[in-house]
Amino acid sequence: MVIFAKSHTDSRGCVKYKLNFSDRSAKSTVQYLISKGIAKDRISGQGFGESEPKVACKLCTEEQHAQNRRSEFLIVKK
Template sequence: KLSGARVAILDEKNNIISTKTTEADGTVSYAVECDKAYTIQVAKDGYESNNFPVSKTKGGIVNISADLQPIEQIVTEKEVVLNDIYFEFDKSNITQQGAFELDKLVQAMTAYPNMVIMVKSHTDSRGSDKYNMNLSDRRAKSTVQYIISKGIAKDRISGKGYGESEPKINCGDNCTEE
């Protein structure tokens, strides 16, 4: 049970509704609307943050056990493993969800001062190849700027957009928001 962990509750569109800090016993409570799905994001310095879905319920109390792993487990010899960072459609600014994930990278880079990172940004296949390449490049640059703004030296991080050339989900021209 971790005291002092940051717990954010997000709506179905991944907008942060509220953020609280866990009590000494590692608990936090939220009153939410019934029959809506939520996501809980939990983070604590030195630990890997994580997301936990909360299913729709007709009412009552829902208990969620949010186990976090020490941050060393997200750092491997060749990469730092983060949850995906999503951007709004046609945008390159860092969302609250993205900042939540990137803060984990900042923690890891602070803990490992010789670490150098290459950010890769991808898009789906909606839009032209040229447009998607430009969009993913803007997103990579935005990500790099965010990390630099948190005090990481610019020579330790670089970024590149790959457009739709290396899609995470290969949905062809039938991609949806999901």
């Protein structure tokens, strides 16, 4: 199985910072899984900042912000 880790942020703050932060988060997730025995060629990751919200909202509640801050795993190949 090949996995792609995606990290996301909420819509608050500087766009460039959030993209950088989410990318570091995704790479950290990848490194953690590699340290637990997952082969490097089976996992990769990328940060998407606020570009793919789980909950689309303009005036988000704290709960909606929390839902948008997340990491997801996609199975790229079985």
